[in-house]
Amino acid sequence: MYQELDSNFFILVKLNKEKAFQLVFDAYWHPLYKQAFKKVQCKDIAKDLVQDVFICLWDKIDLLDAEGSVLAYTHAILRNKILKLYEKSEVRLRYAVSVAANGVPADQYSQNIILEKELTSIINQEIERMPPRMREIYMLKKDDDLSIRQIAEDLAISEQTIKNQLQMAYQRLRDRVKIYDSSLALLALLLTKHL
Incomplete structure (x- = not known):
């Protein structure tokens, strides 16, 4: 199913961008959510991450390479969003520790x-x-x-x-x-x- 959707996605985008996006959303939302939840162990954060993935997909939909895989693209976006979340958490913690060590x-x-x-x-x-x-x-x-x-x-x-x-x-x-x-x-x- 994913391969067929990937191969037809760019044709659908040219015909009806909203419909193409809806098909990808319906097909990929759950697998992306499962992957996000596995990484962050929080339903709400996982849902937010997947929502961000689809916002990013919508914003870049006209710029995607027609030879690429939409599924791979969405997973790559998700991976980057998760890494940024971890990085943000780590930066906040390091800042708190450095303030504790240096200023107090x-x-x-x-x-x-x-x-x-x-x-x-x-x-x-x-x-x-x-x-x-x-x-x-x-x-x-x-x-x-x-x-x-x-x-x-x-x-x-x-x-x-x-x-x-x-x-x-x-x-x-x-x-x-x-x-x-x-x-x-x-x-x-x-x-x-x-x-």
Whole structure:
């Protein structure tokens, strides 16, 4: 199927660019997602990476070499996006470590403050990316310190739904932190007890 799509893709692009793109999207989205998830171990980040791949494909669709493979091209884009993600994470961590080593007294307390700030930033970004209802429930629990029963009553939904939403929110936060250095993951465990 992929070979046939690859060989007909450039003909389809000339006839109907949107249709050609939709066919590639439908055929390649799942394999690209599986590859991205295998590398980053986070569903949301994997979905974002695949979305970025297709945005890049759309932007370059008229410039692609008609002799090339669209599947190979999309996998190459994905690989580069994943490498950039890893590089960005590594750069942020190296910066935090260098600031701790050079600009602040080298004690455990100072390093923990820097790591805590970095982790708080990561957590806040993920909270902003949560679906609105999940974010609302999470914030009622975290900021207002309401019980599950109180949240359920306030929002007029079942306690089980609240538990499920909180569990998914906590899982999203854990998954997001996993892609960062293990020292941040350890700090995340300490902080999530307070969340």
